[in-house]
Amino acid sequence: MEPQEILRVEDLAKHFTSGRSLLAPGRARRVVKAVDGVSFSLARGRTLGLVGESGCGKSTTGRMIARLLDPTAGRVVVDGQDTAGLRGKDLYHFRRKVQMVFQDPFASLNPRQTIGSAIAAPFEAQRITPAGGVKRRVGELMERVGLKPEHYNRFPHEFSGGQRQRVGIARALALEPSVIVCDEPVSALDVSVQAQVVNLLEEIQEDTGVAYVFIAHDLSVVRHISDEIAVMYLGKVVERGPVEELYSSPQHPYTRALLSAVPIPDPRAARAQVKIRLRGDLPSPANPPSGCVFRTRCPLMATLAEPERERCSHEVPEPASFGRAACHFADSAALT
Amino acid sequence: MTHASMETSSRPARGAAPFLDVRGLTVQFPTDDGVASAVNGVDFSIERGSILGIVGESGSGKSVTSQALMGLLKGTSAKVGGQALFDGVDLVALSEAEMRRLRGQRIGMIFQDPLSALHPLYTVGRQIAEAYTVHHRATRAQARKAAVDMLGRVGIPNPEQRFDEYPHQFSGGMRQRAMIAMALICEPELLIADEPTTALDVTVQAQILDLMLELQAETQSALILITHDLGVVAEVCENVLVMYGGQCVEAGPVDEIFYRTQHPYTLGLLSSMPTLGGRQERLTPIPGQPPSLLDLPSGCLFSDRCPAASLVPDRRCRTERPLLVTEGGHSRRCHLPIDQLATLPASR
Numbered sequence: 044m045e046p047q048e049i050l051r052v053e054d055l056a057k058h059f060t061s062g063r064s065l066l067a068p069g070r071a072r073r074v075v076k077a078v079d080g081v082s083f084s085l086a087r088g089r090t091l092g093l094v095g096e097s098g099c100g101k102s103t104t105g106r107m108i109a110r111l112l113d114p115t116a117g118r119v120v121v122d123g124q125d126t127a128g129l130r131g132k133d134l135y136h137f138r139r140k141v142q143m144v145f146q147d148p149f150a151s152l153n154p155r156q157t158i159g160s161a162i163a164a165p166f167e168a169q170r171i172t173p174a175g176g177v178k179r180r181v182g183e184l185m186e187r188v189g190l191k192p193e194h195y196n197r198f199p200h201e202f203s204g205g206q207r208q209r210v211g212i213a214r215a216l217a218l219e220p221s222v223i224v225c226d227e228p229v230s231a232l233d234v235s236v237q238a239q240v241v242n243l244l245e246e247i248q249e250d251t252g253v254a255y256v257f258i259a260h261d262l263s264v265v266r267h268i269s270d271e272i273a274v275m276y277l278g279k280v281v282e283r284g285p286v287e288e289l290y291s292s293p294q295h296p297y298t299r300a301l302l303s304a305v306p307i308p309d310p311r312a313a314r315a316q317v318k319i320r321l322r323g324d325l326p327s328p329a330n331p332p333s334g335c336v337f338r339t340r341c342p343l344m345a346t347l348a349e350p351e352r353e354r355c356s357h358e359v360p361e362p363a364s365f366g367r368a369a370c371h372f373a374d375s376a377a378l379t
Numbered sequence: 380m381t382h383a384s385m386e387t388s389s390r391p392a393r394g395a396a397p398f399l400d401v402r403g404l405t406v407q408f409p410t411d412d413g414v415a416s417a418v419n420g421v422d423f424s425i426e427r428g429s430i431l432g433i434v435g436e437s438g439s440g441k442s443v444t445s446q447a448l449m450g451l452l453k454g455t456s457a458k459v460g461g462q463a464l465f466d467g468v469d470l471v472a473l474s475e476a477e478m479r480r481l482r483g484q485r486i487g488m489i490f491q492d493p494l495s496a497l498h499p500l501y502t503v504g505r506q507i508a509e510a511y512t513v514h515h516r517a518t519r520a521q522a523r524k525a526a527v528d529m530l531g532r533v534g535i536p537n538p539e540q541r542f543d544e545y546p547h548q549f550s551g552g553m554r555q556r557a558m559i560a561m562a563l564i565c566e567p568e569l570l571i572a573d574e575p576t577t578a579l580d581v582t583v584q585a586q587i588l589d590l591m592l593e594l595q596a597e598t599q600s601a602l603i604l605i606t607h608d609l610g611v612v613a614e615v616c617e618n619v620l621v622m623y624g625g626q627c628v629e630a631g632p633v634d635e636i637f638y639r640t641q642h643p644y645t646l647g648l649l650s651s652m653p654t655l656g657g658r659q660e661r662l663t664p665i666p667g668q669p670p671s672l673l674d675l676p677s678g679c680l681f682s683d684r685c686p687a688a689s690l691v692p693d694r695r696c697r698t699e700r701p702l703l704v705t706e707g708g709h710s711r712r713c714h715l716p717i718d719q720l721a722t723l724p725a726s727r
Contacts, residue, residue: 234609235436238653320589
């Protein structure tokens with residue numbers, strides 16, 4: 044049986060417009076296309092890894108899925124319901140379905156709120172009384188994420204980074220959402236603690252069937268936890284596919300360079316690896332290159348003849364679909 | 380093979396002392412809650428032209444070790460003990476004025492976050508030229524020329540024009556290149572890089588590591604690379620020092636540490652990392668938390684989290700702090716190193 048789709052994102056875009064300057068009122072507003080035409084879907088109980096470097100739009104995409112930001116264009120369909128038109132009461136009810144876990148467990152908890160009441164906050168906000176009462180349910184949630192229920196009345200400063208992230212996860216689980224958007228949930232943690240939290244997220248998924256959108260820049264963690272991967276560059280998905288395939292035979296030159304840049308914790312393998320080095324920095328999303336957004340850093344450009352290069356600078360490649368890279372020459376790139 | 384290369388790289392020519400020799404380094408900070416023991420006896424040495432990686436998690440004392448070596452804790456409430464002989468001069472005992480003559484000249488440092496390490500109101504070029512002006516008593520024009528050359532060497536396009544720009548006009552990768560230019564302008568013999576690529580994206584990290592290696596090979600300086608990333612260590616370093624609770628728990632050539640791991644903490648770190656290779660079913664985390672620096676256990680600092688501690692007779696791991704033992708260039712601080720696990724009597 045085909046796994047049931049829980050989340051579908053179609054041609055999603057978010058454009059930020061800079062305000063008109065008081066000093067130069069005549070100057071045209073600048074539009075930053077943070078996310079520009081992103082599509083993917085996610086089945087119940089599965090994990091989609093959203094990867095890319097800073098500024099690629101992965102967090103903005105996550106925030107639009109949770110409706111913390113309103114999309115400029117495109118659709119987010121959760122459990123068959125288009126979230127774009129939701130207002131008032133409908134939006135309020137929708138919030139139970141998608142929850143978030145944030146990166147910084149220090150900034151995402153109120154220092155003056157006990158962790159028990161932080162975990163209970165979603166029940167209050169949604170005016171729900173779980174069976175057996177709020178306090179009992181919070182205790183169960185705390186146990187579920189590996190915290191001691193007797194620590195209900197403790198404050199965030201009494202906990203380590205890893206424990207605080209467990210609080211964040213318990214809070215996200217409280218309303219039994221169908222999708223959790225995890226925005227860099229383990230990047231602030233040390234490796235030994237990071238593994239604890241990654242394992243916890245996997246166990247929870249097996250138990251509850253929740254789907255994760257897992258946003259991270261650490262490609263090894265993403266590989267470990269994800270079923271599918273979407274690689275983003277300057278607001279666009281450049282490649283999308285099943286995790287094993289994407290890691291073992293990446294199609295897009297950017298994916299290939301990104302994977303080859305990850306340091307391997309194995310000295311012999313590191314010495315043997317052939318490195319692809321990108322030159323230069325990410326272009327500004329306010330002024331992206333014409334044609335293919337990656338062309339200014341693409342290692343493939345040097346190997347192309349003039350008419351082919353022309354194509355890269357003028358023609359935007361087809362958006363990445365499942366198993367396909369958004370590149371005019373992905374086929375020849377895979378061969379080199 | 381690895382043994383032989385370690386011997387040649389870590390042992391100097393007959394009779395000569397190592398280029399930098401750190402012995403029993405300790406750092407303590409008085410706090411409102413008591414004395415925090417951040418570094419508790421660290422020993423290592425490094426030769427010219429070689430690269431040492433110091434790895435550890437937050438609170439392991441790796442950054443404080445580098446600050447103590449650079450003399451950045453002088454004039455603070457921190458108490459620094461032990462010895463750090465740099466070409467025969469004890470850095471710990473130097474006065475601030477004497478340290479100033481070395482810092483930027485013979486010892487350079489690269490910090491993690493270039494945005495906070497660069498002054499926002501001075502041009503990047505001026506900040507790079509400063510060390511050159513001070514240490515070489517150079518004119519402004521000479522210093523400018525040296526700084527522009529250096530900017531070019533670290534791969535910044537249009538260095539002449541970039542010299543007059545401010546840090547906010549540089550991207551993250553460019554700022555880190557500027558930091559490297561600043562550290563290297565006087566061609567230091569020892570370069571300490573504290574998490575130089577942690578704030579950068581992987582593709583930029585790869586560029587910066589390549590650049591550092593290239594310049595290090597060119598100048599034959601000694602490089603200490605402090606990082607939490609075992610991947611970076613595997614790619615870059617010849618020798619590795621693993622820190623935990625302010626102590627060195629294991630040290631040796633990189634292949635020794637990765638393929639003949641002796642300390643349970645190092646093994647725990649290696650197995651808790653997900654890899655790009657084959658998919659693991661579950662990661663193996665290290666249970667628990669690192670010890671509080673305000674209240675260190677009297678036994679082995681890792682004993683609370685160590686899976687092997689219960690196998691050692693007489694609760695030795697809880698009561699007696701192990702010493703650093705070196706065999707064939709590979710040091711470890713453990714009562715029951717992994718190669719001895721097999722020799723345990725079967726009755727246990």
